[in-house]
Amino acid sequence: MSDISLETRKPMAIGRLPIGSIGRLPNGWWGMMMLVATESFLFLYLLFTYYYLAARAGSGFLPEAPPFFHLSGPNTLILIASSATLWYGERGARKGSRGQLLIGFLATLVLGAIFVGIQIVEWTEKPFTIASHAYGSTFFTVTGFHMAHVVGGLIMLLALTLWSAIGYFDEKRMAAISIGAIYWHFVDAVWIAVFFTFYITPYLR
């Protein structure tokens, strides 16, 4: 123990401190939280746009065919599953098991890629385009924004998997892994909101 302020009546005791991004809550964790906060509001405004345009337009807003679940339903489950595999991988990292880490992350990558693929099929199946009407514009823009986040997340996961594979991390130095995982879980959570807005609310009326 080193007593810092010799003159203070209440000396501050400072013990051994961890060095760098270790343990809970490194700077990067805070940075990710800031990103999540601002991105949450981004999606809030995106969904606001949808609800605002829908409310102002009244009954003619939705396209003739109600949204289908045959692709979006399974796709939602796939994305939720990818959060689970990621959690599994991150637990592996915590235990220092590089194998479990890689399995979890690779599975997440595959599930994420499948999600992207199915989503593209869903897009091509739509009888309208982004320029058809306001609904089309919001549908493709909001899902497009989400898709861009998924793709960004996949690139990030790819980098993390690569870095793990070449042995950059161990059970203590793995802040990058935990921080990256937060982002992926966030992107999944956003999908739930997007899914609810575009696929569930039309049936609630």
Next chain:
Amino acid sequence: MAAADYQKRPEAGFVTEALEKKLHDMWETKPGLFGVIATVDHKVIGIRYIVTAFAFLVIGGLQALIMRIQLAQPDQTILTPEQYNQLFSMHGITMIFLYALPILSGFSNYLFPLLLGTRDMAFPRLNAFSYWIYLASGLFMYASFLIGEAPNNGWFNYAPYALKSFNPGLNMDFYALGMVFFGISTTVGAANFVVTVMRNRAPGMSINRLPIIIWGTTTVSVGILLANPAVSLAFFFLWLDRQFGTHFFDTAGGGQPLLWQHLFWIFAHPWVYIIVLPAMGMVSDALPVFCRRPLVAYTLVILGTITTMLLGFGVWVHHMFATGIPFLSMSYFSGASFIITIPSAIATFAWIATIWTGRIVMTTAFLYFAGFISMFVIGGVSGVVTASVPADLQLHDTYFVVAHLHYVLIGINLFGVLGGLYFWFPKMTGRMLSERLGRWNFWLTFLGFNLAFLPMHWTGLLGMPRRIYTYPEATGWSWVNMLTTVGSFVLAFGILLLFVNVWISLRRGAIAGRNPWDAPSLEWATSSPPPAYNFPVMPVVASRHPLWEDRLDESDGHSSIDRGLVLDDGKEMLATSVIDAEPRAILKMPEDDPWPFLVTIALTVGFTALLLHWWWIGVAAGVATLLGCVFWLWPRDDLAQTKGAAHE
């Protein structure tokens, strides 16, 4: 060296020459071009922000002067309507986005680590990135002048006039893409401020000991994080509507012109508070120094700051009273806009009480702060008048509002900043600004400003609408407009004196020394200008006014400035806990790094490609940006991000 040891115990020690030498070699930016583009020193970045923002202030000011000449007399033809419209649009964009926030970011960037008793921001490379993006996006928007197609729809940029069918040139594309680009800078800058405050403070600097400017900037940074996506999104929608035929704002396909106004004002009203609260924070910190006492009602002022920001998110519709919104909604937003007066009133009364109960040292900075209070009140009450719906239906979009917003932006932002500049210039440069020239500078700015903008309230009451390039003589607006034009030239001359003062001081100014104002906060505990590492040993803080402690006797302990924690094993600083600022970790800080600059270049190419429809170059730039980010974030030993990277 024990490879597996991830911990160490920081030692306490005094400042020694050897230590200073060692730290200097570690922290000083490398000389040469590489150093210029790669530096991550928050002080260098802060000054860059300030210089760039002042450059934009001058450009925006010149635009204003040209417009004032056009408006000095009725029916003038000095400018074509299109030229005038581009000028008033770029004037607004420049002042509101490229000057008002960046100047505050500059001060905050420079001051944050110094005020907090630490060595750099939480994310130094992100800090550099935020500046480069700011510069690049500003140049991007200004490039529009090169082809004569600058934004011409005002800073508020209402749809559908902004859509391609009414505005086919590149004008709006420059603005739309430029604002999305600029939004990146503000967002990452804001995130950096918040994390720095939460995580990187001197041990003992608990949240009830933070300077007010820290509270101000942190509050607005949270505001930026939550508000900025709205405007980035609105501009992105606009760009989609223009380029890909989407129907967000275009009524033909079910879009709504008012969607633009909602998204824009959800952002832009909080933005008004975002560009004044840090300036108010500066005054709250610096004014008491010249009153020789602590600020009255520290806690109330902070609560007022936070409340203002919160309420600021709930009043955006008061910009839209004339759009035909429902009666109930008008009543609510009108009431909320009135209530926002109360937290602002707290600050005003706190400042007056501080002067009243203090002992004044009359300096130029003090004059600016005292002038600031009156300008703040004028800008505030004229805002209250417009909060009243029936009155606003008349006042809206007249010069009354122009006068109001200039009292807010010049009166609160610029006067606070100029006072702040007189106050902190000695810290930044090691030299004092001339007080004699300072008096001239203050009185000319003050009188010129009031001559220009006080009569402008009357112009508004005489019914002159905003954004008109000329007016007929029969409207009776000629006299007041001439007054405003004369005042604006006096104001400009006053600002010119500031630059003269800075120029002379940099050469022949009196040497400042550590603490020329005998001020209480930590930035005055290190030399002027501070060394690259800010503090040779990390200070430990025991009160709100570490340098006034022995005279105020306000804490039960003593801050330890000359003796502190020695962190010299590479670029290191402390991470502390959120509330009490207890040491939590030793952070490894990055060296100079070119990636922020390179990623900015890639993004600039990308946005230019989007503007000009070079789609493949755009894709390539996007890939380059992503790759750049991956390399930027590549785990490094020296940042202790990889295994085995421990130091003892």
Next chain:
Amino acid sequence: MRSLKRFGAIAGACLLILAGCNGAEETSTGSDPQGDMARGAELIAAKGCGTCHEIPGIDGATGRVGPPLDHVGERMFIAGMLDNTPENMRTWLMDPQAVVPGNAMPDTGLDQEEADQVAAYLRSLR
């Protein structure tokens, strides 16, 4: 170019006002009585001559439809056919269609006295 000059003039005027000087400058007067000329200038503005002609000294008289009237006081002809005398100028101003049938200049409804006043102003433009 014109607007540049004007810009310079107004910037100069502002500077003069800044310096506290009174920079107002009267336009030079000819040999005509002041009253007629001043009234003529008012009529020129009221009748809208400036929408077609560029006329020195009249605010907003920047028209490009007809010929510019600078130096009209020392031109040889009016409407390309009449000698530039006060009487001819009055005739032309009062009923241009009678002088050149079908030409673009309208009868702006000036009576004889008014036409003389306008003519007085125009003659001063040398």
Next chain:
Amino acid sequence: MTLSIAKSIMAKAISGWRQVGQRAGLAVAGLALGTHAASAQTPMYYLETFGPKGEITASLTWGLLAISVFVVVLMSVLVLVAIFRAKRLEPAELGSKLPVSHPGGGHRWIYLGLALTTAALIVMVVWTMEVLAEIDEPAVEPAFTIEVTGEQWWWEARYVDPDDPSRTFVTANELHIPVGEPVRIRLASADVIHSFWVPALAGKTDVIPGQINETWLQADRKGVYRGQCAEYCGVQHAHMAMRVFADPAEEFRSWWEHQLEPADTIPEDDELLRVGQEQFVLKCGACHAVRGTLAGGEAGPDLTHFMDRTTIAAVTLPNTPGHLSGWIADPQHQKPGNKMPNLDLSGPELNAIRHYLETLD
């Protein structure tokens, strides 16, 4: 209960403050302008108004301005007194230590100030809500509606008689209304956002594409009231004005009757007018309508009773032969960027078209 008491107090306060305000305002105006702000010199001044809607708003605005001026003066005096009562020290030696103290007592100021601020705010909020409710709807249901369409950069006005659809007609830029009767204005946009504003009668209402906004006007005194677009709408936003003529009811009705008529037929034997009409239909008829002729364009103002209007180009120029000639010949110079093109007219054509237009009364 408390609200109704507040109401009656407010009503008294309004009339009292209004008078004080008017006088103070005129005094200020006198100082600022060297003349008093009568509506003739300053047609867009809105603190002196001529209709029930403007009146009550003007009272409120006067009241708010009076409070504002009081607050500004009070606070500025406080700042000055605070500075000059505080003991002033000699300019300090750089870096020397000056006394610092922490006297108490400042908080009292803040609490007192907040109490006063809150009280003032309550007055202002209640007053605002009162007026807001008053101006929302006219006292009696308006007898007819004017459908005003904002276009870049002029106003189209369609008069609609609810009882007889055939009694509808279209005019532009100059509205006529009967004195003392409320008139409903229904606002639509043909292109971008505009704002309908006749300051001496009422506040603004935005004109927004894709939605219909409604407002109402009433003038209690005969007169001509200037209005102007108040939302930036493009390159000629500055020249998008209008005039509202408040006429006695009888005069208004006969104006309406007159507007319903098609244009007079031109005399058979007038060669100049025949050419003028022919050229007008040929060169102008694609954009302008003159009822009773082949000219049926809808892009520009209806010119059937053109000579009834005192101004042209949305109150940019007075309607005199001189201005009219210049405008027809070179509209892009008079109002750069406006939608009326410069036509390649010969001198005789211009002369003939103008002659023809001058017959459209």
